[in-house]
Amino acid sequence: QAPFDRSHYHLKPFAPNVLVYYPLWLLVHSLGMVTGGKALVWSLAMAWVVAIHWLAWRRGRGLAAAVLASCAVLNSAFYWGFASFLLGFPLFLLWLELGDPVTQRGKVGRLAIAAALSLALLWAHSLWWGAAQLWLAWRTWEGWRRHSIGLWQAVRWCCPHILLGIAALGWSAELTERLIAADLRTAPYWGDYPWERFHPFYLLDNLLGRSGGKR
Numbered sequence: 001q002a003p004f005d006r007s008h009y010h011l012k013p014f015a016p017n018v019l020v021y022y023p024l025w026l027l028v029h030s031l032g033m034v035t036g037g038k039a040l041v042w043s044l045a046m047a048w049v050v051a052i053h054w055l056a057w058r059r060g061r062g063l064a065a066a067v068l069a070s071c072a073v074l075n076s077a078f079y080w081g082f083a084s085f086l087l088g089f090p091l092f093l094l095w096l097e098l099g100d101p102v103t104q105r106g107k108v109g110r111l112a113i114a115a116a117l118s119l120a121l122l123w124a125h126s127l128w129w130g131a132a133q134l135w136l137a138w139r140t141w142e143g144w145r146r147h148s149i150g151l152w153q154a155v156r157w158c159c160p161h162i163l164l165g166i167a168a169l170g171w172s173a174e175l176t177e178r179l180i181a182a183d184l185r186t187a188p189y190w191g192d193y194p195w196e197r198f199h200p201f202y203l204l205d206n207l208l209g210r211s212g213g214k215r
Contacts, residue, residue: 014123015171016122016123016125016126016129016168016171017084017123017124017125017126018084018123019084019087019120019123019124020040020083020084020086020087020124023040023043024036024037024040024083027039027040027043040083041078041081041083044078044083044086044087045073045074045078047087047090048070048073048086048089048090049070049073050090051089051090051093051094052066052069052070052073052093053066053070054093054094055093055096055097056069058097059097072207075206075207075208076205076206076207084124084125085125085127085128087124087125088121088124088125088127088128088129089128091117091120091121091124091128092121092128092131092132094117095114095117095118095121095132095135096135098110098113098114098117099113099114099117099118099132099136100139101114101136101139101140101143101149101153101154101157101158102139102142102143102148102149105143105148105149105153105157111156111157111160114157114160115160115161117132118132118133118160118161118164119164122164122168126168129164129168133161133165136157136158136161137158140154140157140158
């Protein structure tokens, strides 16, 4: 069997979904391939637990609720090693608190923090970034409808994220062109349809690691 040729694989440093490779590179070069990979997974699991407890504390939730939520940390995403996706979740929980246009309005530097978190989310995983933008749109609409924020505040808060969205669309178009040029599949492959993923047994299976695959 021919040796693995790394020359065919390159990371674009600031493309979406590549943030996790930076700590991974540091860990692998410090601890070795196997130990560095284990350290990354352990660190991601701890980041999930810490972020869950932090959000519970910020929202005034009880410790029992945070502990119960932490039981879902070792889920199917961890089992299959989706490192980029795993890194996005703690950032998303930070975003739920620090990216809120209603509760964070008027606080010094919070718009810059929200913009930086949005950039980090896109850099970590585009799906978490998309979820954050949907949540932002809903919170902005609710805040404006209830007169908690003005129209100018809403526009000013959303502008950095709109610019990031335009950049993300450019990246997506470029990625599609590269896939087509390489004669690779560009259409999504649905192992499970979206509506199937809300079935209680499907959710439970994923929370337990989904080691059995599709049934």
